[in-house]
Amino acid sequence: MRVDQIDTSQYQTLLDQKVKDTLELFKGLALPEHSVVASPEKHYRLRAEFRVWHQGEDSYYIMFDPATKEKFRVDHFLPGSxxxxxLMQAVREAFLANDILRFKLYQVDFLTTLSGEALVSLIYHKPLDDNWQREAEQLKTELNKIAPLNIIGRSRKQKILVEQDFVTEKLTVCGEEYSYKQIENTFTQPNGFINxxxxxxxxNISSSLSHDLLELYCGNGNFSIAxxxxxxxxxxxxxSKNSVKCANFNLAQNGINNTVIGQSSAEDFSAAYFEGKPVKSLKEIDFNDYKFSTILVDPPRAGLDQDTESLVQKFEHILYISCNPETLAKNLTAITSTHEIADICFFDQFPYTHHIETGVWLRKK
Structure with a gap:
């Protein structure tokens, strides 16, 4: 659905249909009673990217129709925070009034937080010079009247920071507040409320578990820290090396000292842990120091490969966070040969689309 055609009055109907369609994918699996967490109906996305279209004396944001690929103008972005x-309005007004900021401007990216910080990336089809940096610094000063904010300028083989390339998010989980450094162009959950x-x-599920946790695909430590x-x-x-550095920074910021982050793919970890194969990035980790009872996986849309399916089945408890119900259903078909599904919850991370996030807790039979 095009963002300029969203009808918020249809939100619950669309969510109900999405859950129904998703449950169809899980036919044949023994499911407990499911739960659903709805999103705010608008202003739920914390990040957005817009192309800039230049037409005579005017320049404005555009997006592309997912079905026809035709461009359409975007002056207001209902899903966006x-x-x-x-910031969309303030940045557009600024570059319309400033030839240095406007000339060859190709794209504007916004990253915001529940904590009120923001990052604006201006992407160009031209080299950026001292004149551009001077105008960008002035723009930052003006935008700081709206929110604590930093600017990044990008062009081919250039990245200019107008102070820094990250924001600090603050999330409240079960009454505890956690701080997360989020770097430009690294993955972060787009819907902060749902996150x-x-x-x-x-x-809540982990509060009933014990011993040690192994997590694969940890990103910036989103789940590890909480x-x-x-x-x-x-x-x-x-x-990702950058995500590992960010996760370690976040551990220190939150005073967490019982967690270690290793740079490794799921496949390499499995080979090191179960087969004793040497993995350079894991050489300082002594697996004998751990008594794992639980594994948490939050894989990309492709889901778990066959080796990782086999790996997770060795654990008493599995927490599986999925952004793709189709690959999740395939993985669960294999994993439920050894485990039962104890809890399943649907999180509407992406309202008005067919996408849905799913959390599954499995325990060994």
């Missing part, structure tokens, strides 16, 4: 919508609800769901206090120790892995 209220801060995104404020908090997913963390609370995982936290669940650390429920386990004796946590070992988390992530293949």
């Amino acid at each position: 209220e801060l995104i919508n404020q 908090q609800k997913m963390l609370e769901w995982a936290n 669940l650390a206090n429920q386990f004796n120790k946590v070992l988390a892995t992530e293949i």
Whole structure:
């Protein structure tokens, strides 16, 4: 659905149909009673990207119709946070009045937070020079009247920071506040409200578990940090070097000292843990120090490969966070040969689309 055609009065009907369609994918699986967490009906997205279209003396934001690929103008972005919508207008007014900021401007990206911080990336088809930086610094000063904000300028082989390239998010989970550094161009959950609800769901389940937690695909430590206090120790892995650095920073910021982040793919970790194969990035981790009872996986849309399916089946408890019900259904068909589904919850991370986030807790039969 095009964002300029969203009808919020249809939200609940669309969500009910989405859940019904998703449950169809799980036919044949023994499911407990499911639960559903609805999203706010508008202003739920914390990040957005817009192309800039230049037409004579005017320039404005555009997006593309997902069905026809035709462009359409965007002056107001209903899914975007209220801060995104404020900044969209302020940034457009600024570049319309400033030839240096406007010339060859190709795209504008916004990253905002529930904590009220923001990052604006201006992407160009031209080299950026001192004149551009001077105007961008002035723009930052003006935009700081709206919110604490930083600017990034990008062009081919250039990245200019007007102070810094990250925001600090603050999430409240089961009454505890956690701080997360979120870097430009790294993955973050787009729907902050739903992210908090997913963390609370995982936290509540983990409160009944014990021993140590292994997490694969940990990103910037989103789940690791919120669940650390429920386990004796946590070992988390992530293949992205930048995300590992960010996760370690976040652990320190939150005073968490029972968690270790290792840079590794799920496949390499499995080979190191179960077969003893040497993995350089994991060489300083002594697996004998851990007594794992639970594994948490939050894989990309492709889901778990066959080796990782086999890996998770070795654990007493599995927490599986999925952004793709189709690959989740395939994985669950294999995993339920050894485990039963104890809880399933649907989180409407992406309103007005067919996408839905699913949390599943499985325990060994």
